[in-house]
Amino acid sequence: MSNTLTDKLFDDNDPAVLDPFAIFEEWFAMAHQSEPNDAHAMALASVDDGGMPDVRMVLLNARDTRGFSFFTNFGSAKGVELLAHPKAAMVMHWKSIRRQIRMRGPVEVVTPAEADAYFASRPRGSQIASAASKQSRPLANRERLAADVAALTAQIGDADMVRPEHWSGFRLVPLEIEFWKDGEFRLHDRVRYTREGTDMPWSAQRLYP
């Protein structure tokens, strides 16, 4: 008897196309139960002007039926790359449950209201750090960073910290989502969901491991 979406996902006798966002939620909840920290960490790949791929970890800090959002400095390497080439790939791997989810698709900038709301939820220290850090640009030494943070902290005083213009979020809108579950002797289960556009239906395909 199939109970979970995961059972259905890998049931070759049941050709139903599921909602991949719902499968994501099932796996993400499992990961939160078992990962020691940062179950919401993901590797995010972008590409530079020369076509050279770039990758780094970010945190999946918002998600809804449109897609998967992370927040960052728009002057950083990833910010510059994604603004110029608004497509990305991401992968989450949870060692504790031996599962992987990867996605690809266009990215869009979140609305100012979304960015404000997420920024407001962060600890004040993180807000100040985001404003003080010229992320990915050369830094002379650690002392310079500490001085910049101290100057900004003094300047703000007791006032609320306003989200800096250069700090916002990107939403990856997946056109592909692949679910991978570890199997014995590397005979893993893989199913890839694809759609032609956001208003198009999903289709599912099992892949060789």
Ligand SMILES: Cc1cc2nc3c(=O)[nH]c(=O)nc-3n(C[C@H](O)[C@H](O)[C@H](O)COP(=O)(O)O)c2cc1C
């Ligand atoms: C687990 C983890 C989560 C991270 N989350 C973020 C994040 O959400 N946003 C961010 O800007 N940087 C995050 N970082 C730092 C990035 O990996 C990276 O060092 C930084 O964003 C600069 O990347 P870039 O030069 O490619 O733009 C995280 C690092 C780790 C290890």
